[in-house]
Amino acid sequence: MPAGAEGDPGNRAAEGGAPAPPRRRRVLSPTTTRAEKARALRGLGALGGLAGVLVALMLLPTACTAGVGARDAAGWFGSEPVDLTTSGIPQRSTILAADGSKIATFFYQNRVDVPIERIAPVVRRAVLAIEDSRFYEHGAIDMQGTLRALASNLSSGQVTQGGSGITQQYVKNLLLTQADNAEEREAAKEVTAARKIRELRYAVAVEEKFGKDEILRRYLNIAYYGDGAYGVEAASRHYFSKHASELTLPEAALLAGIIRYPYAYDPIRHPGAARQRRDTVLERMAELGWLDRATADAARSRPIQLDVDNVRSGCVTSKAAFFCDYVQREILTNPVFGKTGKDREKLLKRGGLTIRTTMDERAQKAAQRAVDRHVPPKNSAHKAAAEAMVEPGTGEIKAMVVDRDLGPDRERGKTWINFAADASHGSSIGMQAGSTFKAFTLAAALDEGMPFGTRLMAPREFTPVGFRNCSGDRVGDPGASLRNAADGEGGKQFSIVTGTHHSVNTFFLALEKKVGLCDTVKMAERLGMRQANGKPLQQYPAFTLGFNPVSPLRLAAAYAAFGARGEYCEPIAIRSIRDASGRRLKVPGRDCERVIDEGVADAVNFVLQGVLTKGTARGMGIGRPAAGKTGTVDDFSAAWFAGYTPELAAAVWVGDPRGGYRYPMGSLCMDGTCYGAVFGATIPAPIWQQSMSGALAGTAASPFQRPPSLYFSKGSGEDQVKVPDVRGLKLDDAVARLRAAGFRTEVGEPVESGRYAKDTVAEMSPGPGPAEPGTTIRLRVSKGSAEPGEPGEGGPGPGGPGPGGTSTPSPPVTIPPLPGGPARPPG
Known part of the structure; x- marks a missing residue:
């Protein structure tokens, strides 16, 4: 969302938006829980540490003078760190059937990276309101916002505003996400001035490399929203069974509020605390003039309504579990997907793959x-x-x-x-x-x-x-x-x-x-x-x-x-694999x-x-x-x-x-x-x-x-079976009997016969005797006795009746076999 664009919360004051009303002071009441007190004390301690870091930053040039000099120190702080990489954010991979239906999902962190256009503007405003309302106005380090947050939180007795800007929070999450082992994860979370200075240096580099919209997009996609949901799209699908582009104001405020303490504000485990936090976000949006009071109050009056969709990693709950397991093992064992088993597992569980099977x-x-x-x-x-x-x-x-x-x-x-x-x-x-x-x-x-x-x-x-x-x-x-x-x-x-x-x-x-x-x-x-x-x-x-x-x-x-x-x-x-950017990866081809x-x-x-x-x-x-x-x-x-x-x-x-x-x-x-x-x-x-x-x-x-x-x-x-003798039978009856015995038939020209009645079978070739099923039996029908004096009258002979009789060849008329082919022979 570029500065100055319509709906840009960062420019409301410049556009003449209503000034924020004075904040109501909130003190710890006698009913405040022990956990809330502890959380507040931790937050105040952290802000105290942050104040120390800010002093350190102010003194950084002086401190460095004794060594490399103030100019070199400032150059070090402003230069892009050689060890900074913004790639490799874990995204979930999806295995699909041939028709595109989902078989299973794999992830190290349940995350679906989406462009800024697919994140509802109300979500962006809600997050900025509670996390960094001056994001589009300051650079990597917001001294004014940090000091204001420190004063506000100290006066209220609890942490209601963050001490770090969006860019700094993105860097912290980036370092934590990219950690490959426990030692690196602990280093990314340690509360020390050295870590904070390193994060600030990285934040400066990020601001130099990316525009504000891109930094906000990356932050919304990397933040943890509780209950195993990383990134706003995965969180939206998890809590509300919808895309981040479809979220309403109360839903957006709820997700925005979770980011600060994902476990404490988890709406499934702690619905009461989550609702209070949501209302705090709505109040902050109203104070900034990003919502009118009536809209904020209407949203606060609505109860939290979840439609939870639990996405599990792996094949256990898949509708095609063993096919899924086969695909998983193919990726984990085939060198085409990485040189080592660790590389292949990282690709599957962090690569955001779309695997079409x-x-x-x-x-x-x-x-x-x-x-x-x-x-x-x-x-x-x-x-x-x-x-x-x-x-x-x-x-x-x-x-x-x-x-x-x-x-x-x-x-x-x-x-x-x-x-x-x-x-x-x-x-x-x-x-x-x-x-x-x-x-x-x-x-x-x-x-x-x-x-x-x-x-x-x-x-x-x-x-x-x-x-x-x-x-x-x-x-x-x-x-x-x-x-x-x-x-x-x-x-x-x-x-x-x-x-x-x-x-x-x-x-x-x-x-x-x-x-x-x-x-x-x-x-x-x-x-x-x-x-x-x-x-x-x-x-x-x-x-x-x-x-x-x-x-x-x-x-x-x-x-x-x-x-x-x-x-x-x-x-x-596997038919095809695309990575998170849509690039086709090599897969085993047809062999x-x-x-x-x-x-x-x-x-x-x-x-x-x-x-x-x-x-x-x-x-x-x-x-x-x-x-x-x-x-x-x-x-x-x-x-x-x-x-x-x-x-x-x-x-x-x-x-x-x-x-x-x-x-x-x-x-x-x-x-x-x-x-x-x-x-x-x-x-x-x-x-x-x-x-x-x-x-x-x-x-x-x-x-x-x-x-x-x-x-x-x-x-x-x-196996050979006996060919039944069908001479003397009507043609249709003869054909049916031969087919029932497993033989095929064809019909030749009628033959004159003094032995068999007209329109009955007079000749069959081969004749009765053993033959293999499927053999074609050629039948000739009698057309009655020959005229006196013509050949063929009076008994067997060429063209006459009898087993194995023959006649002058003529083009046969073939009767197609019954559907299904020859019948199975008896016995």
Whole structure:
């Protein structure tokens, strides 16, 4: 507010404003509290010290003459101190979701720096009236005001006016705020002539460097207003739930009055003292002629009305606590945000950052509802669940939830461990992922060109022999026999497709040996997998069965690469960061790489889609193209489901934080519901289904791409079933029966037939017999007997009826398959 501007309280006297009426003398009454007496004595003592400092300043040139001389002393006092910096005022940082909604706030001091235009003029007048009414008239040191305040306070028996001007108070607060340790803080608060002289010297430098408006703005933004609120904007939001630009006269006077003794005048703890102080401010404004008496009296008659908004620092009270914790740890551990941990913490808690994250509000809420519904935070079985959601093609983390509140583990329903993340971002050592790792063996096999129809014997027991790790060393010899304990059956052949759908352990051990353990491990590593503790994956024959401890986030990012047709992206949680001045800071950028060919990814997607329609997770679809894989860990110590669409991938873990092998889920009862043995499809898949449906609601669905033809060179890989004989049936009935059996149909030109009635099916190719589901059966309808003497009359022959009959090729008329594709074959 520049001097001379309209409403400038500093120039009211020059404009002919009414002179201040004589102040009423106030003495300490018999009812004055002990605290008030002590406060008054301290204030008087301080003013006595201030008077001594003023004498010292008057004598400064004389005192310095004996040394460097009066001229040098004056030069020292008037020069800008080399150690003075006006930057680095702590401001609170805010973490935002992708849509701009607030996730959490971090601060060393709860402060929001605002320009002078966003501070209501009535606030500025109120502060100036009670703290430094001649601010726009004097320099750094207001001798007249200081002596007047000393005389007024001595006569009234208590401190009603400050002895320091706004600039001096700003400097004191600046030095205190910039103190990095207890020693520096004590030095900034010590009551000595040396400190006062240093502050005055700094005040002179500040007045030289900044205009009055800027000094006032800085002061209003740095002052402490009690109850954890620093700066007028944070105080306004805290006490009144509004911006400083919206404050009314009584509210402005209340905040102005708090500055002198923030604890004593805290309106929450001491409403009576706060109101008296507010009224003192209003009275002072009236005395200065900055308010007419009627307005001041009306404001004094109003009670204090607070609308308190408590802002806490950190993630504990966040609506997305574990996602928030992940972002916090990313900033505190990533060198891109500072060379040392102390630098990074200072940036987060003092830098006034606006951190825009990747979190999708809808996905986060859907995931939290899903895990809390199926595994309540305080469930009777003490189980836990966690889920992470990642966007294919970007690596953006859309949601991250745990079915707990963030807090001390000793309290039921709370944990400090983020089970959804790696140890570096959540203290979790990870959990064994079970059969979800079979997807990496599948991808490695398809990457080597194995067709879907590749069939291997899956014995009831598999003894691992001859496996070598990536160093060429034999591992697992002689290994214990591995079985199909909880996943599928053995004792027969399976194709790549059916072995995956039924999650047959011994089939995948055989496939891993055929592909090579090292190639399987390298495929997982290409897809970003590593142990949750940051170490490389361990390499043993049971790798494909998922014994490595990993995090849901890593697994979700790997499966997201399948949805992105082979492009893997490192998970990221931060889109952008701006500092208090609006300057963009460097953040970890998108880190994506094509790690498998598109066709290979398409083939993986083709196989894993069947898990949701005819495999271990059948019935868990979400009404749009989706793929996934169940995972059940040995002895039912944990269960998983990882699944994805082209738009979103997610991985869900359910287990026991106390130790899955100590507290397995072989016969789980939880909150009155008994599940028996818990598989990946028992609890994790329903969580995935509910969360994905909620996260993707209202978004357009994208299809998966058809795999290259080479993968069909040995058929679709489905188990063969009998093609029903539909000859003699009406066309519609024949088509319906074939589709019900899992086959597709196309209709050729009608054929003359003396064996089958007109308008019934006379030919089918291939004919009745074993075939893979999905095979296209070509039908030809009879148009009746041929005219006498024409070929075809009288029995089978070229174009005649019978199994495998043929006719002259003609352009087929294709009947599209029923919605959802071929029906599941009977049995």
